[in-house]
Amino acid sequence: METLLNVNNLVTSFRTAKEKIQAVRGVSFSVDKGETLCIVGESGCGKSITTLSIMGLLPDNGEISEGSITFQGQELTKKKEEEMRRHRGNDISMIFQEPMTALNPVFTVGYQIMEPLNLHTNLGKNEKRKRAVELLNQVGLSNPEKTLKKYPHELSGGMRQRVMIAISLACNPSLLIADEPTTALDVTIQAQILDLIDDLKEKMGMGVLMVTHDMGVVAEVADRVMVMYAGNVVETGTVKEVFENPSHPYTKGLLASVPNVDEEDHSLEAIPGTLPNLNEKIAGCRFHPRCPYAMDKCRKEDPPHFRITDQQQSKCWLHEEVPSHESTHKAYS
Amino acid sequence: MVGLIANRFLQLVLLLFGISFLVFMSMHFAPGDPATIIGGPTATESDLAAIRAELGLNDPVLLQYFDYIRGVVQGDLGYSFQNNQSVSEAIATRFPQTLNLAIASMVVAILIGVPAGIISAIKQNSWFDVSSTTIALAGISIPNFWLGAMLILVFSVQLQWLPVGGLNAPFWSIEGMKQLILPAITLGTASAAMIARMSRSAMLEVIRADYIRTAKAKGVKRNAVVWIHALRNAMIPVITVIGLNFGFLLGGTIITEQVFAINGVGRLMIDAIAARDFPVVQGTVLLVATLFVVVNLLVDIIYAFIDPRISYD
Ligand SMILES: Nc1ncnc2c1ncn2[C@@H]1O[C@H](COP(=O)(O)OP(=O)(O)OP(=O)(O)O)[C@@H](O)[C@H]1O
C-alpha cells in the first residue's frame, strides 16, 4: 500500500509561564491509503496534540520543535500558514468530538457545507448546491434539500455529526483525521457513525487517522493500532496482533481494563496510578512508576522500540532479547 | 414577531401608567408651589388662589391624575404652566436635537467600542489590548460634565476648531456636524467603553469555541474566522449592552445638553422641574420611557435576525 502520511520523531512542546513542556515526545507512525490507524491511550497522553500538529492547528503557545510530517511526499512542518490552510478541509480534513458545539450556531447547514467548496474549489453556485445535496445523501441524511436550510440547533447530535462528516468530505480528502468522533454520541448512533466512516473510507480510498480511548471502537474500525502513553508511542501493530498478543505492559493493562465494550466508562483501574504531569522528570521508561514488570534497567534507561513482528513494535525492555521476528512476549502475559 | 410587538405594546402601556402615576404623585407632594412660581414675587395671596383654581390644583390629587390621563389617552399632554405652550409642541421642537445627539453618541460608541473590543480580544495582552482596556476603564469613570468641559477647553477655546455649544444647524450640514462632534464624544465615551469591554469578553469566549476550531480546520482564512465566524456570535451579548446603553444615553443627554447649551428635551425637563411645571415634566418623562421601550423592542428584533436560535413565535 502507498504511504499517505508519515510522521517521524515528532516532538511538540508548549511554552508555559514557567518552562517549556513536551506533550508529544518523538512520535513516529505512518498511515497508508485506504487504511485506518487508531491512536489510543488515556486522557492527556497527547493524542489530540499529535493530530493538531499534523493539521498545523496547535494552540498559540504550542510548536513542533522536532521531527517531520510528510503528506503525499511533501513536508508539512516547513510549510507556511497559507500553504497549510490550502490543505485543511481540502486534502486533509478533520472531525472533532463535540458534534453539539462544532457547528457554528448562526449559519445554516448549507452555508457550512459549501464553505470548504468556496475555499478550495472553483465550482459554480449550482454545482456547489448539487455537491452539498450529494454529500448529505452520502452521509445518510434524509431530505437533504430541507436540511441545507436548517440551523444546527434544529438537528440532533447524531445528525450534526453526520453534517460534520459531510463537511469534512466535501473536497474529497485523501486523509481524514477523526478525534473521538463518536465519544459524545449514544451507542447506537456511535455504531452508525463508525460504519459510515468505514464505508466512506472504502469507497473513497481515504486514509483515516482516528483517535479514541475506546478499545471497542478500535476493534470495530481499525486496521492498525498505535498505543500512546505520556507523549510516547509505546506499542504499534495490527488490530489482531495488539488484541491477541498485546506486548507492552501498558497495552495489556488497557485491554484488561475494558470491562465491556458497550459500557460508557472505560476506566483504567487495571493500571494503578495516573499519567505523569508533562513537566515531571522521569528517568528511564516513563511508564515505570506504574509498571508491574518494572526492572532496574527500566528506571535508568529509556527503552527504544523493539520489533516483535513485521508490524508490531513495543517500547519496552522486556522485548530486548527478541532477536528478530520471533515473539516471546507470551512468556510475560 | 407580531406577538412580540403586541407584548411590548402592552408592557409600554403598563409602564407609562406606572411612571406617570409615580411622577405625578412625587411632583404633587414635593415642596414648592407652581402658583408662586407662575405668579412671581409680586403675586398676592388671592392671585395665587386664582392661579391654583385655574390650574385645577385644588382638586383631589387622584382626580387631577385621572383628568391628566384622560387627556393623554386622547393625545393631549396638557399645557405648560409657565407659558401656556402645548406640551406636545414644546417636546416636538426640542426632540430632534436630543435624538440627533443620542444617535450620534451611539454611533460614536459603536464605531469605537466594537472594533476596539474585538481587536483587544484577538490580540489579547498586546500593547493595544492593555492600552484600550485601560482607556476603557478611564472612559467609564470620567463624569460627563468634566469630559465635556475639557473637550470644550481644548478644541473650542484653545484650538478653536469646533463651536463651544449649541445645536441648531441641520445635522447633515458641515456646521451641524461640527456642533455635534464634541457633545457626541462626551456622551458616547462611557458607552464606547462599556461596549468595548463587552465586545472583548464576548469575543474572547467565542474564539475558544469548538466551531471556531472547525472553521480553521476547514481552511477558512484567519481574518474570515474572526470577522465572519466569530463576530456574529460575539455580537449577541453586545447587542444587549448597546440597547441598555441607549437608555443610559438618553439619561446622559440631560447633562450633556446643559454643558453644550443644546436646546433639547433634557434641558426642557430640567427647566420644567425647577419651575414646578408639572405637565412638561410629565410629558418629557413619558417620552423617555416610551423611547426606552421602543429601543428594547428594536434590540429584540435585531436579536432574532442575528441569532437563529431565537424565535418569538
Ligand atoms: N495549550 C496548551 N498548553 C499547555 N499544555 C497543553 C496545551 N494543550 C494541551 N496541553 C497538554 O498536552 C497534553 C496532551 O493533550 P492532548 O489534548 O493531546 O491529550 P489527549 O490524549 O487528546 O487527551 P483526551 O483523551 O483527554 O482528549 C495534556 O497534558 C495537556 O494538558
Ligand code: SF4
Ligand atoms: S520498559 Fe520496563 S517499566 Fe517500561 S514498560 Fe517495559 S517493563 Fe515496564
Ligand SMILES: [Mg+2]
Ligand atoms: Mg483529545
